Amino acid sequence: MAGNVIISILGSTLDNRGFGKKRHERWRPNVGLVMHPEFPVDELVLIYSRDFEDIANLTIQDIQEVSPQTQVSRWYFDCDDPWDFEKVYSELHDLMKQYTFDPEQYNYYAHITTGTHVAQICMYLLTEANYIPGKLLQTAPSKEGPQGSYHLIDLDLSKYDQIASRFAQEAQQGIDHLKGGIDTRNEAFNNMMEQLEKVSVRSKAPILLTGPTGAGKSRLARRIYDIKKQRGLISGDLVEVNCATLRGDNAMSALFGHVKGAFTGALSARPGLLREANNGLLFLDEIGELGLDEQAMLLRAIEDKVFMPLGADRSVSSNFQLLAGTNRNLFQRVTEGEFREDLLARINLWTYEMPSLKSRIEDLDPNIDYELQQFAYQVGHNVSFNKSARKKYLSFAHSEEASWRANFRDLNSSITRMATLASGGRITESILDEEIGRLKYDWSGHSADSSAGDVDEILRGVLTEPEINEIDVFDQAQLAKVIQVCQNSKTMAEAGRKLFNVSRTKRASNNDSHRLRVYLQKYGLEFKALNSHSGA
Missing domain, CATH: 3.40.50.10770 (Hypothetical protein VC1899 like domain (Restriction endonuclease-like))
Structure with missing residues (x-):
């Protein structure tokens, strides 16, 4: 004892x-x-x-x-x-x-x-x-x-049932808020939100949100701010800026401020976004677009909470927490010499990749309800699908025809259009058919205009430049399509069924996985490695 x-x-x-x-x-x-x-x-x-x-x-x-x-x-x-x-x-x-x-x-x-x-x-x-x-x-x-x-x-608060229950309830409320109150079903996404809630209330370190355009990075940043503000963890404002809009002296001035007369046209002093975010949150969306000089100053501001306004002779301070967003591969940007490795190391402590709508398609149904609720809040009256129209919309949304290229922005635009045209608050099949036609047209236009760029981008994600140059242009297009299907499939068998959808029906026995494996091995690729690039 x-x-x-x-x-x-x-x-x-x-x-x-x-x-x-x-x-x-x-x-x-x-x-x-x-x-x-x-x-x-x-x-x-x-x-x-x-x-x-x-x-x-x-x-x-x-x-x-x-x-x-x-x-x-x-x-x-x-x-x-x-x-x-x-x-x-x-x-x-x-x-x-x-x-x-x-x-x-x-x-x-x-x-x-x-x-x-x-x-x-x-x-x-x-x-x-x-x-x-x-x-x-x-x-x-x-x-x-x-x-x-x-x-x-x-x-040990976990031994006190009422206290533990209260903290668990607060944590669940935070998770629900991060998800916008949407009852999401994707397990990986739900697990990510559960961890992000803990990090949001326990850490003051930078948080990096990655993922494709339209996946919800900006919306999530605002919800992180809401949680920290509600818990009394910050007292300042949320300051947002899209770094793609910042160039040259304007970038330095916008971020770090300037003194009067710092450059031609600087008729008065400007505090800068970092100072505006003092005791609050600074969300730098598309941080990968920042210039190298701005990156160097930002690194010092993150680590020491001090920086030098443009034209100033003394440092100023700002106690902000950084949220950063990007749809780029920052590690690749480092390799290309376009992003500082030390800055990436500093902001990569907590990194969360927002999955595309296509890779968490099981969450589309509750997100439709969310978009309808948001529309009703804005216009003051409810709108809903009739039963057959909703079934048809979900069927199309899950099909290969639906690329959801802009992710949740596409969904928001689609629901807004249909809800606006819905007479008597009901989205009918006729409205739906018109909307599906529009989506198909928009997505096919994107495919036609940008197919070469897409192929190049897809291949660069898994192969080196010398490896790509060894492949005929004809074969590059085919390989890019195969890679894309693999990235959007949960298993090799599923990917094989999609790729060999016609020829498999004419064969006595189907071994789609083997056919796909042999094809990938030709280029030194494996399904498991490709699937890890999908962001699901």
């Missing part, structure tokens, strides 16, 4: 109840600690100032008299100002680092009844931070005698 060790501060008043015999009749916290038969104390670590050596000697003498089995360890604590929080905490912290704890053999308790209020708070904080690996112990006088009473406080 593990023994008990109590760490306690000598009470210069409560433990000093005179040197006569009557002191044995009075409650003295540190003497009372060892007078409970059901709570034997193996060691009492007594912390005190040398100024109170006489009181300490008498207290230790009386402890040994009433509890001979208790070993008392003397620890000197000399602080010139017992009401200076920083000094008291530092001294106690240093003492605890010197003590050798053995949690496997002993239970440890931090006694928080004696000492100044500052010292008691410091003892609590040291225990809460696990520098004292144990529980809190509170004592008080009682009518039972000089031993008084004691109460144990376990700081």
Whole structure:
């Protein structure tokens, strides 16, 4: 059975109840600690100032008299100002680092009844931070005698059902808010939102949101801000900027500000977005578009919270937290010399890739309801699908014809158009057919105009430039299509069924996976590696 060790501060008043015999009749916290038969104390670590050596000697003498089995360890604590929080905490912290704890053999308790209020708070904080690996112990006088009473406080909140339930409820509310109140079904996305909620309330480090255009990075950034603001973690504003709109001196001035006369046209000083985000959140969308000079200044601002406005001769400060968004591969940008490796290392601590709508298509149904609710909120009346129209829309949305190129922006535009045209608040099949035709036309136009660029981009994501140059242009287009299908399929068998959809019906036996594997091996590729590039 593990023994008990109590760490306690000598009470210069409560433990000093005179040197006569009557002191044995009075409650003295540190003497009372060892007078409970059901709570034997193996060691009492007594912390005190040398100024109170006489009181300490008498207290230790009386402890040994009433509890001979208790070993008392003397620890000197000399602080010139017992009401200076920083000094008291530092001294106690240093003492605890010197003590050798053995949690496997002993239970440890931090006694928080004696000492100044500052010292008691410091003892609590040291225990809460696990520098004292144990529980809190509170004592008080009682009518039972000089031993008084004691109460144990376990700081493991998970053991307190009501408190644990409350924190779990708050966490779930935060997760729901990050998802916009949408009952999403994609397991990977839900797990990501669960972790992001924890990071949002526990960390002040930069957060990087990646993913394709229209996947919801900006919307998610605003929801992260809402959570931090609601929990009182920040007091400033959310400042948003699309870095693709910043160029040259305008970029420097917009981000870091400038002084009057810094350049031609600078008729007045400008604080800059970083200063506007002081004590708040700065969301730099498309951070990969920033110039290298701006990146260097941003790195210093993140690490040191100081930067130099354009034309200034002294630094200014801003205590902001950075959220960054990008649809680019920043590691590739580093390789190309377009993005600083040290900045990427700094903002890559918490990175979350927002999946495309196509890769979490099971969430389309609840997102349709969300878009309809948002439309109703804006116009003041409800709109809904009739049953057959909704079924047909979902069928089209899940088909290969639906590319959802702009992801949730495409969905938002689609629902807005249909809801606007819906007479009597009902989206009918005729409205739906017109909308499907429009979507097909838009997406086919994108494919025709940008197919060469898409092929190049897809291939560069999995092959090196020399490898691509060894492949005929004809074969490049075919390989890009195969890669795209693999990235949007959960299994190799599913990808094979899509790719060999006609020829497989004419074969006696189908081994689509084998056919696909042989094709990929021709180019040194594997399905598993390709599928990891999909962002699902």
